[in-house]
Amino acid sequence: MKSNPEKEETFVPFHLPFGPQHPASGHFYGSVKVDGEEVVELEPYPGYLHRGLEKLMEYRTHIQNSVLVDRICVLEPFSNEMGYVNVVEKIAGIEAPERAQSIRTIMAELGRILSHITWIAIVSLALGLDSGARIALGDREGILRLNEVATGGRIYPCYFIPGGVRRDLPEGFEEKTLEELDYLKSQLNLYDSLIFRNETFVTRMSGVGIFNAKEAIALGATGPNLRGCGVESDVRKDEPYAAYPRVNFRVMTMKEGDAYSRVLCRRGEIAESISILRQLLQDTPKGKFRIKMTTRTPKGNAYFCCEAARGELCFHMVSDGTDKPYRVKVRGPSFSHTLSEFPYLARGAQIADIPAIYWSLDPCPPDMDR
Amino acid sequence: MEKLRPKAMIKSIHEARAWSLWVVNYFNSCGFIELFPWLGSGYDMERFGIRVVGSPRHADVLIVAGYITQKAVKRVRRIYDQMPSPKYAMALGSCCMTGGMYWDSYSTVKRIDEYVPVDVWVLGCPPRPENVGHGLMMLMKKIKGGFQGH
Amino acid sequence: MSEEIISSLKSEFADSILKVFLEDKKILVTVKKEGFYDVLSSLKGMGFDHLSDVTCIDYIKEQEFEIFYHLWAHKKKLRVSVKVRIPRDSSSIRSVTDLWTGAQIHERENHEMFGVNFPGNPDLSPLFLEDWEEIPPLRKDFDTRKFVRRKYYGEE
Amino acid sequence: MGMMATFRSIVKRLRGILKPLVISRYLTTKPMTLRFPEESLESVQGYRGRHLLEPEKCIGCGICVSVCPNNAIELVEFMGQRYPQIHLGKCCFCALCAEYCPRNALKMTRLATISIFDRPSAVYGPEELSKLL
Numbered sequence: 001m002k003s004n005p006e007k008e009e010t011f012v013p014f015h016l017p018f019g020p021q022h023p024a025s026g027h028f029y030g031s032v033k034v035d036g037e038e039v040v041e042l043e044p045y046p047g048y049l050h051r052g053l054e055k056l057m058e059y060r061t062h063i064q065n066s067v068l069v070d071r072i073c074v075l076e077p078f079s080n081e082m083g084y085v086n087v088v089e090k091i092a093g094i095e096a097p098e099r100a101q102s103i104r105t106i107m108a109e110l111g112r113i114l115s116h117i118t119w120i121a122i123v124s125l126a127l128g129l130d131s132g133a134r135i136a137l138g139d140r141e142g143i144l145r146l147n148e149v150a151t152g153g154r155i156y157p158c159y160f161i162p163g164g165v166r167r168d169l170p171e172g173f174e175e176k177t178l179e180e181l182d183y184l185k186s187q188l189n190l191y192d193s194l195i196f197r198n199e200t201f202v203t204r205m206s207g208v209g210i211f212n213a214k215e216a217i218a219l220g221a222t223g224p225n226l227r228g229c230g231v232e233s234d235v236r237k238d239e240p241y242a243a244y245p246r247v248n249f250r251v252m253t254m255k256e257g258d259a260y261s262r263v264l265c266r267r268g269e270i271a272e273s274i275s276i277l278r279q280l281l282q283d284t285p286k287g288k289f290r291i292k293m294t295t296r297t298p299k300g301n302a303y304f305c306c307e308a309a310r311g312e313l314c315f316h317m318v319s320d321g322t323d324k325p326y327r328v329k330v331r332g333p334s335f336s337h338t339l340s341e342f343p344y345l346a347r348g349a350q351i352a353d354i355p356a357i358y359w360s361l362d363p364c365p366p367d368m369d370r
Numbered sequence: 371m372e373k374l375r376p377k378a379m380i381k382s383i384h385e386a387r388a389w390s391l392w393v394v395n396y397f398n399s400c401g402f403i404e405l406f407p408w409l410g411s412g413y414d415m416e417r418f419g420i421r422v423v424g425s426p427r428h429a430d431v432l433i434v435a436g437y438i439t440q441k442a443v444k445r446v447r448r449i450y451d452q453m454p455s456p457k458y459a460m461a462l463g464s465c466c467m468t469g470g471m472y473w474d475s476y477s478t479v480k481r482i483d484e485y486v487p488v489d490v491w492v493l494g495c496p497p498r499p500e501n502v503g504h505g506l507m508m509l510m511k512k513i514k515g516g517f518q519g520h
Numbered sequence: 521m522s523e524e525i526i527s528s529l530k531s532e533f534a535d536s537i538l539k540v541f542l543e544d545k546k547i548l549v550t551v552k553k554e555g556f557y558d559v560l561s562s563l564k565g566m567g568f569d570h571l572s573d574v575t576c577i578d579y580i581k582e583q584e585f586e587i588f589y590h591l592w593a594h595k596k597k598l599r600v601s602v603k604v605r606i607p608r609d610s611s612s613i614r615s616v617t618d619l620w621t622g623a624q625i626h627e628r629e630n631h632e633m634f635g636v637n638f639p640g641n642p643d644l645s646p647l648f649l650e651d652w653e654e655i656p657p658l659r660k661d662f663d664t665r666k667f668v669r670r671k672y673y674g675e676e
Numbered sequence: 677m678g679m680m681a682t683f684r685s686i687v688k689r690l691r692g693i694l695k696p697l698v699i700s701r702y703l704t705t706k707p708m709t710l711r712f713p714e715e716s717l718e719s720v721q722g723y724r725g726r727h728l729l730e731p732e733k734c735i736g737c738g739i740c741v742s743v744c745p746n747n748a749i750e751l752v753e754f755m756g757q758r759y760p761q762i763h764l765g766k767c768c769f770c771a772l773c774a775e776y777c778p779r780n781a782l783k784m785t786r787l788a789t790i791s792i793f794d795r796p797s798a799v800y801g802p803e804e805l806s807k808l809l
Contacts, residue, residue: 020398020442020445021395021396021445021449027398027399027442046647046648047439047441047647047648047649047650048398048439048441048442048445049398049399049437049439049442050439050441050477050648050649051437051439051472051475051477051478052472052475052476052477052657052658052664053475054633054658055475055476055657055658055664056472056474056475056664059474059664059665060745063743063772064743064745064772067745067768067770067772068471068745071400071471074399074400074402074403075403118403118406121406121410131696131699133410134410134411135411135699135702135708136410137406137407137409137410137411137412138410138411138412138708140406141407141412141717145717145720148719148720148723149720149722152722152723152724152771152784153723153724153769153770154404154498154723155400155403155404155496156400156495156496156768156770158724158770158771166775170722190698190699193695193696193698194696194698194699197695198692198695198696199688199689199692199693217569217570217594218569218620218621218622219621219622220570220571220572220620220621220622220623222570222572231594233570233594238597239545239599301577303546303588303590303599303601305572305599312572314572314573314590316573316575316588316590318577326577327577327578329573329575329576329577331572331573331590335625335626336622336625339625340621340622340624340625366399366400369648411707411708411709412708412709412710412717413709413710413712413716414709417709417711417712418712440649440650441648441649441650464746464764464765464766464767464768467765467766467795467798468763468765468766469672469766470746470765470766470767470768471745471746471768473668473746473747473766474664474665474668475664475668476654476657476662476664476667476668476671477648477649477657479672480668480672480673481672483795489793490791490792490793491765491791491792491793491794491795491798492790492791493764493765493767493790493791493792493798494769494788494790495767495768495769497788497790497791498719498788498789499717500712500716500717500718500719500788500789501788501789501790501791503712503713503716504789504791505791507713508791508793512793
């Protein structure tokens with residue numbers, strides 16, 4: 001610590017609440033011990049959105065759980081459904097039909113773009129760039145409209161179900177999606193000039209919240225936060241699932257490991273997701289979109305990982321032969337972002353950088369508390 | 371207040387209150403996502419004079435935007451106490467009315483109106499932005515009609 | 521790749537490993553409670569540097585907890601799950617925070633939700649629940665519906 | 677050399693100020709804001725809104741009661757037969773009841789503007805369910 005010695009015995013840390021009702025903290029209370037402008041220690045106090053979902057899942061059948069499970073991460077419901085549905089199919093030993101797999105991948109990638117655009121809005125609101133935030137909030141409506149057309153639900157689609165998807169894509173969905181993707185591709189340039197290459201955004205984000213690859217791996221970082229330090233790890237490439245083997249895309253990695261490189265990783269991922277969607281929408285295989293599955297799953301346990309927008313989302317389910325899971329453990333990506341990386345990065349930072357570091361990790365508090 | 375001022379003035383006070391609702395910046399769970407069109411440029415609630423303010427001291431309306439956990443209900447109640455009266459509360463979604471999705475969860479509060487008197491319930495999980503707008507219109511009509519709030 | 525790891529594990533820890541097998545590109549290791557820490561530290565040496573999850577499962581009929589450590593090797597692109605069984609009542613198992621710093625919060629959550637004690641973990645204070653007097657909620661003998669009826673709906 | 681450095685920093689400052697002005701193209705395009713009560717983003721065909729019950733098809737089997745994750749549906753007596761009564765304050769609009777109804781008696785409509793002042797008006801009995809108010 002840089003605090004001078006003669007102040008040592010009179011130094012009383014001042015607790016600054018980065019509290020639950022803070023415009024940039026989103027229901028996560030961090031008690032920040034501060035020495036002047038510099039953060040000495042940040043203690044996370046999560047739990048404001050803890051509903052005990054893992055306990056509730058033990059009382060509901062698999063079909064009811066597939067509706068409950070996309071409430072885990074509010075900003076990106078599709079990846080939770082993808083994880084839960086695949087782990088149930090793994091235990092039951094069945095495989096969703098080809099068409100269902102590519103529909104699931106299409107909706108998961110749309111969910112990833114939606115989650116990244118929502119993150120662009122929140123991070124520019126946290127740093128005060130309001131015009132970019134308002135436009136990003138307005139752009140979400142296009143993808144929400146696609147969600148509504150395909151699945152019937154705006155924010156919570158309740159669309160994936162063990163054995164496939166609940167209904168087929170309506171006709172004309174491909175053209176509408178391609179149109180929307182062209183619009184989003186052009187909006188990316190607008191975001192570049194408004195937010196990503198904005199003078200204040202760059203100076204506030206670069207050189208802040210730095211950790212190298214070794215520290216990031218030790219802390220349990222995954223997803224764009226780990227790719228920001230140069231480690232090429234993406235579950236879609238390492239353990240391909242659904243229709244990802246048929247798709248080729250580039251894993252975006254940066255080297256510096258500071259807040260700005262994580263931002264650029266996410267920005268690159270939007271462009272990659274758009275190209276993935278274009279490849280998927282060319283040839284969605286025909287055929288059944290759902291197969292009948294018995295409600296009971298055999299005894300056994302399974303572990304499935306998928307790549308959510310924030311990182312590695314893993315489901316570990318134990319089934320005891322009834323139609324209700326015996327135990328489901330969800331490893332949300334934000335669990336390690338907020339509780340082990342953020343306190344590590346906040347040590348030694350300035351107070352003004354706390355929101356910038358916090359939102360460069362893109363945490364989702366309901367995903368952390370479950 | 372009724373005795374001292376002529377009727378026309380009282381009516382205009384209600385009208386002025388209805389058209390200048392200030393919402394405290396505490397959006398806690400799923401309903402917060404459906405307020406984006408209202409905060410942003412989708413429906414833009416500034417057209418109705420509804421503004422988001424940071425501190426409860428300046429706010430009139432507390433929007434309870436979803437399920438409330440046992441830990442968060444203390445903060446919600448404290449924020450509601452800090453708001454100057456006349457103040458109103460609006461509840462989004464079914465989770466604060468009857469526990470909704472988490473009716474058997476050990477850590478969420480089942481009825482929010484045990485802690486915060488709610489004036490308008492907006493149903494939906496989460497409610498559509500049009501439904502939230504409908505709720506705001508109903509709250510404004512209720513205030514214009516002379517509802518004093520709490 | 522995974523066959524060498526399985527054979528080296530078998531040779532090195534013949535006594536403390538009960539079962540090692542490969543199941544659709546994942547290595548599953550069942551370990552006795554005594555030798556579990558050496559197996560984990562040797563796995564970390566082999567390049568399994570990412571601890572993705574510490575899962576605790578409550579088998580109330582056999583009065584045992586089962587703890588899973590899910591590891592992932594970034595360079596080898598391989599996943600290993602290590603399974604340990606510990607008695608349910610005086611459940612305590614050595615903390616692996618010195619191997620992976622990210623494990624501290626996983627163990628803290630399992631301590632709050634199951635009551636498993638992790639000696640060596642720097643901070644096991646409550647994480648999600650505030651002033652909670654009941655037994656740890658995720659255990660099988662805690663019935664959340666009975667608790668909710670008593671506390672929120674007022675029926676006994 | 678100082679001249680070039682200051683010149684370059686001036687250019688950098690100017691570019692930083694002028695670049696966000698690209699937003700001025702929004703002056704000419706149609707505003708994104710919808711005037712709420714008149715214009716609004718209507719829900720699409722197939723959106724999961726409020727339920728609609730067809731009493732003649734319903735056989736009172738109670739499958740919807742068991743499949744609902746939130747216990748929002750009960751069977752109540754109405755004109756001699758048992759029909760579902762849905763408490764919209766508990767419902768999560770997931771349409772599992774509509775999907776698993778053997779007689780397709782329960783469907784989801786596009787109507788989603790349901791906001792009320794008091795608690796009891798959230799309970800929709802069989803007669804309210806069968807009429808689209």
